[in-house]
Amino acid sequence: MSVPVITIAAPDWGIRFGHDAQRHPDLMLQTARLPDRVRIPLQQHIGSEARPLVQEGDRVLAGQPVGRMDVNRLGAHVHASLSGHVTRVGTALVPGRRNGLAVDIQSDGLDERWPGFAPHSQPLRLSTAALRKAVLDGGIVGLGGATFPAGIKLNRGGGVATLILNGAECEPVIRCDDALMCHYTEEMLLGAQIMLRILEADSCIIAIKQDMSSAISRVTTSLTQLADDRFQIALVPPVYPIGGEAQLIQLVTGREIPSGGLPWDSGAICQNVATAAAIATLLTKGEPMLSRIVTVTGDGVAAPANFVARIGTSIESLINAAGGYTQQSAGKLMMGGPMMGVELASNQLPVTKATNCIYVPGNQELTQKSDAVACIRCGDCAAVCPADLMPQLLLQAQATSDFDRLEQFGLSDCIECGCCDYVCPSRIPLTRQFIHAKQQRWQIALEKRRASKASARITARDARKQREALELEQALEQQTHNVTTAAGARSALEALLERTGADNSDDQS
Amino acid sequence: MNSGTAPFWLGENNVPLVMRRVVLALLPVTLCTTFYFGFGMLLNVGLLVAFCLVTEAALVRMRGRNVRQALTDGSALVTALLLALALPPAMSWWTLLIAALFAIGLAKHVYGGLGQNPFNPAMVGYVTVLVAFPEQAAVWPGLTPAIDAVSGATPLDSIKMQLGQMRTMAEITAQADFGMLAGRGWEWINLSALAGGIWLMRKQVISWHVPGAMLATLAALYFVFYAFSPATHPSPILGLLSGGTMLAAFFVATDPVSGAASNSGKIVFGMGVAVLCFAMRKWGAYPDGIGFAVLIMNMAVPLIDRLTVPRIYGHKKGPRI
Numbered sequence: 018m019s020v021p022v023i024t025i026a027a028p029d030w031g032i033r034f035g036h037d038a039q040r041h042p043d044l045m046l047q048t049a050r051l052p053d054r055v056r057i058p059l060q061q062h063i064g065s066e067a068r069p070l071v072q073e074g075d076r077v078l079a080g081q082p083v084g085r086m087d088v089n090r091l092g093a094h095v096h097a098s099l100s101g102h103v104t105r106v107g108t109a110l111v112p113g114r115r116n117g118l119a120v121d122i123q124s125d126g127l128d129e130r131w132p133g134f135a136p137h138s139q140p141l142r143l144s145t146a147a148l149r150k151a152v153l154d155g156g157i158v159g160l161g162g163a164t165f166p167a168g169i170k171l172n173r174g175g176g177v178a179t180l181i182l183n184g185a186e187c188e189p190v191i192r193c194d195d196a197l198m199c200h201y202t203e204e205m206l207l208g209a210q211i212m213l214r215i216l217e218a219d220s221c222i223i224a225i226k227q228d229m230s231s232a233i234s235r236v237t238t239s240l241t242q243l244a245d246d247r248f249q250i251a252l253v254p255p256v257y258p259i260g261g262e263a264q265l266i267q268l269v270t271g272r273e274i275p276s277g278g279l280p281w282d283s284g285a286i287c288q289n290v291a292t293a294a295a296i297a298t299l300l301t302k303g304e305p306m307l308s309r310i311v312t313v314t315g316d317g318v319a320a321p322a323n324f325v326a327r328i329g330t331s332i333e334s335l336i337n338a339a340g341g342y343t344q345q346s347a348g349k350l351m352m353g354g355p356m357m358g359v360e361l362a363s364n365q366l367p368v369t370k371a372t373n374c375i376y377v378p379g380n381q382e383l384t385q386k387s388d389a390v391a392c393i394r395c396g397d398c399a400a401v402c403p404a405d406l407m408p409q410l411l412l413q414a415q416a417t418s419d420f421d422r423l424e425q426f427g428l429s430d431c432i433e434c435g436c437c438d439y440v441c442p443s444r445i446p447l448t449r450q451f452i453h454a455k456q457q458r459w460q461i462a463l464e465k466r467r468a469s470k471a472s473a474r475i476t477a478r479d480a481r482k483q484r485e486a487l488e489l490e491q492a493l494e495q496q497t498h499n500v501t502t503a504a505g506a507r508s509a510l511e512a513l514l515e516r517t518g519a520d521n522s523d524d525q526s
Numbered sequence: 527m528n529s530g531t532a533p534f535w536l537g538e539n540n541v542p543l544v545m546r547r548v549v550l551a552l553l554p555v556t557l558c559t560t561f562y563f564g565f566g567m568l569l570n571v572g573l574l575v576a577f578c579l580v581t582e583a584a585l586v587r588m589r590g591r592n593v594r595q596a597l598t599d600g601s602a603l604v605t606a607l608l609l610a611l612a613l614p615p616a617m618s619w620w621t622l623l624i625a626a627l628f629a630i631g632l633a634k635h636v637y638g639g640l641g642q643n644p645f646n647p648a649m650v651g652y653v654t655v656l657v658a659f660p661e662q663a664a665v666w667p668g669l670t671p672a673i674d675a676v677s678g679a680t681p682l683d684s685i686k687m688q689l690g691q692m693r694t695m696a697e698i699t700a701q702a703d704f705g706m707l708a709g710r711g712w713e714w715i716n717l718s719a720l721a722g723g724i725w726l727m728r729k730q731v732i733s734w735h736v737p738g739a740m741l742a743t744l745a746a747l748y749f750v751f752y753a754f755s756p757a758t759h760p761s762p763i764l765g766l767l768s769g770g771t772m773l774a775a776f777f778v779a780t781d782p783v784s785g786a787a788s789n790s791g792k793i794v795f796g797m798g799v800a801v802l803c804f805a806m807r808k809w810g811a812y813p814d815g816i817g818f819a820v821l822i823m824n825m826a827v828p829l830i831d832r833l834t835v836p837r838i839y840g841h842k843k844g845p846r847i
Binding site: 032034189263267273274275276277278351353355356357358359360378382383384386387388390391392393394395396397399400403404405406407409410425426427430435438439440441442443444446448449452 | 530531532533534535536537539540541543544595599601639640641642733782783785787788789831835836837838839840841845
């Protein structure tokens with residue numbers, strides 16, 4: 018059976034990196050040595066931090082839960098990535114955030130598995146509910162970088178017709194999804210079948226970048242053997258940021274995620290290829306997310322490669338595995354790619370579920386950022402914007418802190434991809450300013466909420482005081498009324514006065 | 527600086543490169559104009575470049591900004607070249623100085639310098655001297671390969687004048703100062719500006735929207751009137767290759783700072799320039815109203831921008847601002 022292949026035409030937005038991307042060719046996949054110790058951050062996902070389940074001195078096994086997410090909160094469980102002893106539970110520097118709780122585990126070298134997750138030889142025979150529960154229990158999150166808890170995203174109960182497997186890795190230097198599609202093809206396809214079952218969806222489109230020739234042939238071969246007619250391959254052009262969820266859904270299905278809505282409102286959901294493979298590994302081997310593939314690349318490392326690395330491995334040890342730093346290393350370290358990555362403060366930070374790439378740039382590799390000059394309204398930014406925004410007008414509104422205008426021009430629809438910065442002839446750091454504007458707006462909304470709460474309190478207090486004053490007045494009036502109108506009361510008073518008068522006269526006599 | 531935040535890779539584009547390319551694209555039309563009107567053109571270019579750069583430097587210094595950066599961004603150079611090409615050769619030096627002062631001083635720095643000017647600086651300078659010194663600024667000498675060395679009528683002038691004298695277009699275009707397609711010399715000046723403009727589009731410095739909309743609208747207007755009465759109206763080809771049509775379409779109306787922001791806005795802007803230009807050529811007092819047309823459309827830009835914001839991803843309609 019031949020596999021249906023659709024070729025997606027190039028969009029009218031985005032960046033083609035051309036020769037920049039060719040500096041970083043296909044990379045070998047290696048398995049990193051089992052580390053002596055790992056540091057497992059309790060938040061490796063969007064949402065809130067998991068609650069620690071272990072304490073110093075506990076023995077843990079690989080796959081054993083060490084952090085638990087409360088039901089009904091956004092987040093995912095966290096598991097030990099090897100067996101050993103907990104040496105510390107406390108705050109530590111974690112990537113992507115400043116500080117967070119983390120569990121440090123000293124390996125005992127045995128890599129013994131926790132028996133809590135049962136391996137299934139036929140996971141597709143399990144019930145939808147059981148599959149969904151397994152994905153939640155396994156702490157599986159979206160591995161494309163956004164780390165949205167997969168169990169929550171899959172909990173849709175109908176309404177989603179299409180599952181898109183995202184293999185359109187579009188950041189220039191990252192190669193981990195490419196490696197995954199080549200080496201874990203069967204796991205990825207099984208994971209997709211499991212997700213189709215959970216979603217009750219009837220088609221799966223695997224989006225692969227047109228220049229990933231070995232991944233395309235591996236996936237095509239495996240799909241031919243699988244002979245599942247729900248699958249299709251979509252070849253997407255090598256344009257950044259085509260792997261963005263909203264962009265991929267738009268190009269593959271022709272539908273858009275409504276502004277302010279959620280991905281499944283478009284009738285499709287997008288999952289990273291590695292997320293699919295992680296779900297299959299969880300169910301067939303009974304292994305939650307012990308490891309992930311990390312690209313270690315850039316002119317700053319001697320032997321760039323993809324590594325299967327345990328969660329919690331220190332970044333330094335991966336850089337050593339990639340041959341260590343080179344002479345021309347720029348002395349910087351990024352997690353993620355050159356367009357949307359974050360600069361890391363230290364190489365002692367651990368690999369998390371979000372670590373798709375450690376980019377160690379050479380000093381020739383990064384653009385020297387020169388001073389920005391005035392915007393000349395050339396509109397190059399609008400031409401490349403995948404959200405069809407007009408960054409030049411957003412910038413104007415931002416300069417005057419005009420938040421109503423920023424909203425009208427679509428500040429919330431900015432996906433922070435950095436394309437506008439890339440093409441700006443005036444070298445204006447647009448993305449940074451838009452992120453800043455979003456934070457400011459959030460702050461303003463918070464203050465507004467606080468202010469409205471405070472004013473509600475004051476209004477309530479005023480109303481109460483007024484009511485009390487009114488009640489007091491009414492009570493006084495009532496008393497005066499009683500005194501002035503009740504004839505009996507008056508005569509009683511007169512009688513009283515008379516009597517005292519009589520008493521007085523008695524005294525005088 | 528700013529090294530801490532993504533993106534860490536940036537493209538090659540920068541303002542000086544954009545301006546260099548515009549200057550390069552103006553080279554053919556500059557040479558062509560010099561060929562037909564003599565070295566007085568180059569004198570204009572030299573003087574205006576000097577005046578504009580000095581004015582720019584002085585004003586940037588007064589405003590306490592970086593003089594070196596302002597001079598190297600190339601924007602003042604582009605303004606000087608456009609002014610030189612809009613004005614006839616060998617004008618008195620003080621007229622050129624006034625043009626430079628109005629262009630760089632009034633139109634640009636009074637509003638806050640590069641990127642802030644609501645009006646096209648070169649056109650402000652040009653229109654100022656055109657209105658103030660019409661006997662100098664509106665009168666072009668005869669072509670250097672002399673047919674009539676003294677006569678100072680451009681093809682647009684003589685069409686307007688002679689149509690007023692009840693001559694037919696066929697009679698007018700049969701005269702010696704008309705060539706194959708349009709006015710002698712002027713047809714090549716316009717074609718060389720067109721060539722530079724096409725190169726700029728290929729280099730993605732400008733998009734097709736403004737010149738495309740403007741030239742298509744202008745051609746359509748000329749065609750309608752020409753089809754209706756060919757004896758009293760110039761043909762579309764003659765209209766498109768006369769006066770400052772091509773220079774305005776590719777180098778003036780495409781100025782991003784004073785033009786519309788969105789693609790649909792650019793189309794509206796280009797169409798507006800064409801309609802005004804045509805109306806002024808046909809009914810106005812000046813033979814070529816293209817400078818006025820651009821400035822009037824500059825005034826309309828805030829309104830155009832409000833009405834033409836494109837639909838954002840995930841929204842049903844374009845934003846109403």
